Amino acid sequence: MRSTVNHVLSVAQFERPFLFELFRRADQFAMLGCREAVGTAKGAIMATLFYEPSTRTRLSFETAMTRLGGAVISAEYAAATSSAAKGESIEDTARVVAGYADLLVIRHPEAGSVARAASVVDVPVINAGDGANEHPTQALIDLYTIWRELGRIDGLTIALVGDLRYGRAARSLARLLTQTVDTTVYLVAPPVTRMDARLIADLRTAGLQVEEADDLHAIAPRLDVLYQTRIQRERFTDPEAYTEACGHYVVDRELMRRLPSKAIVLHPLPRVGEIDPAVDDDPRAAYFRQARNGVALRMALIEWVLQRHLVEIVSSNGHLHR
Ligand code: NCD
Secondary structure (H helix, E strand, C coil): CHHHCCCECCHHHCCHHHHHHHHHHHHHHHHCCCCCCCCCCCCCEEEEEECCCCCHHHHHHHHHHHHCCCEEEEECCHHHHCHHHHCCCHHHHHHHHHCCCCEEEEEECCCCHHHHHHCCCCCCEEEEEECCCECHHHHHHHHHHHHHHHCCCCCCEEEEECCCCCCHHHHHHHHHHHHCCCCEEEEECCHHHCCCHHHHHHHHHCCCEEEECCCHHHHHHHCCEEEECCCCHHHCCCHHHHHHHCCCCCECHHHHHHCCCCCEEECCCCCCCCECHHHCCCCCECHHHHHHHHHHHHHHHHHHHHHHHHHHHHHCCCCCCC
16 A cells, blocks of 8 residues: 555656646646635645745645645644654654645655655655755746746756755756756856756756856856756855855846846745845746745645545555555
């Protein structure tokens, strides 16, 4: 039973046809202001366990579940207020909460921890960010936003900017972009937060055209998407290295002048200085629309996860071996 549970742990599990299916369903929700009274999650309970700070991810997951007619239980500051503070392992916590809820959404500072928790439970687990490793649902939202804003996901030139070493959102998006066709990705990062050679090699093997670049101003006129990210201060052990990584690449009015009129600027948010608020009114600044898209996309994802789980339960003949 456990091995067949359909978790969402990495973007590597998504293939192109599924992406379009998901995007179209999200669009249906978005068109109705996410108010379609489908109630497909009615009677289901989603638990959110967040061992790291979050605004968008947790609240949009909770909004999505509520809009689908389901209910939410939440450990918002799980590191401090759950039994983790007493030394309980994430596996034990997950096991217990899986007895209360039909779906777990977990964020944790350690890479691989959410997969560990998933391996011991028989309800679906969604990875809401595990350390510097993955943030699959953010990447889905990012690609969905590109699809909505530009009408396509292929033939695009995309710059990933900022923290490509610790930034799980950018790293998951880079991996997800391997499902697109004819895509050029520019990696633009200060020396301390460059993407590791291994991931770059994987991306190239998967068919992405990947170029490292230093001069964001020089490549800006070629871009369809500028994906800016925050330097992940919480992942640095050396405060000097953090300071060194900051301030290299800022999206400001001058940079916007160099960006094509149909390009868009994305950011998973929160921002802390890497996008000048003076550009927020520019129609190409799509990051708040991107954040809003999180609800519709997560509605589509939760619905899909719960339905697949139901199918699993029925096809295992109603015998649950917990
Ligand atoms: C991102 C994260 O937590 O990885 N935020 C988010 O979920 N939208 C990016 C970040 O914190 O910089």
